[in-house]
Amino acid sequence: MEETIRIWAGDAAELAAAADLYATVFAELPYDENPQQSRTTFLDRVHRYRSAPDFRLVLAWHDDEVVGLALGNGIAAGDWWRDRIVPQLPKTTAAEWLGDECFSVIELATAPARRRGGVGAKILAVLLDGLPYSTAVLSAYSDAEPARRFYRANGWTEVATGLRIGESPELCVYGLRLDDADAD
Numbered sequence: 392m393e394e395t396i397r398i399w400a401g402d403a404a405e406l407a408a409a410a411d412l413y414a415t416v417f418a419e420l421p422y423d424e425n426p427q428q429s430r431t432t433f434l435d436r437v438h439r440y441r442s443a444p445d446f447r448l449v450l451a452w453h454d455d456e457v458v459g460l461a462l463g464n465g466i467a468a469g470d471w472w473r474d475r476i477v478p479q480l481p482k483t484t485a486a487e488w489l490g491d492e493c494f495s496v497i498e499l500a501t502a503p504a505r506r507r508g509g510v511g512a513k514i515l516a517v518l519l520d521g522l523p524y525s526t527a528v529l530s531a532y533s534d535a536e537p538a539r540r541f542y543r544a545n546g547w548t549e550v551a552t553g554l555r556i557g558e559s560p561e562l563c564v565y566g567l568r569l570d571d572a573d574a575d
């Protein structure tokens with residue numbers, strides 16, 4: 392049974408279904424987030440970034456259920472995450488992977504029961520399709536071994552490890568070159 396993959400077009404009920412998936416997935420270790428809080432955080436994030444350049448929320452549907460989500464947008468100086476990551480990187484690394492602007496993958500999640508069936512790879516491909524950037528970047532918890540294996544398997548490069556944002560757990564940063572596939 393194949394999933395249907397669509398870019399979210401603004402429907403509130405669909406967004407609520409995505410938030411439910413987000414709350415379920417990030418209640419798992421190593422994230423251990425409070426489902427109510429993380430649901431709110433996800434919705435705030437979508438509303439905050441909706442006007443950002445190249446904003447996309449990609450949803451995978453199985454019947455009426457959201458079984459995967461991928462969220463991202465273009466970033467430049469002034470972006471909250473970028474402004475906290477760049478100072479922790481060697482200048483050349485920051486220039487190579489984040490440049491003046493790049494695409495930031497903010498969230499990626501597959502429903503536990505649907506994992507390792509290709510959903511993550513498919514929604515990520517739709518998220519990154521045709522973007523006007525030469526690189527995409529993201530951070531992952533260092534302890535999130537399945538996620539790290541997933542990014543490595545999908546061609547991402549580990550750009551940096553041992554980073555933190557404020558009191559966060561240790562993070563690593565991954566980068567992907569988009570030039571070959573999509574950018575000018």
Ligand SMILES: CC(C)(COP(=O)(O)OP(=O)(O)OC[C@H]1O[C@@H](n2cnc3c(N)ncnc32)[C@H](O)[C@@H]1OP(=O)(O)O)[C@@H](O)C(=O)NCCC(=O)NCCS
Nearest residue numbers: 499500501506507508509510511512531537538540541544
């Ligand atoms: C990371 C995540 C989105 C991957 O989604 P997915 O739908 O399972 O991904 P795919 O089926 O496309 O890819 C699976 C591949 O990723 C790697 N992988 C994923 N989970 C793995 C695990 N538990 N152990 C080893 N490899 C794993 C493998 O290469 C795997 O291929 P294989 O099954 O042939 O060995 C999913 O595990 C998830 O939602 N995790 C919790 C949330 C999260 O960590 N998000 C990322 C935040 S940065």
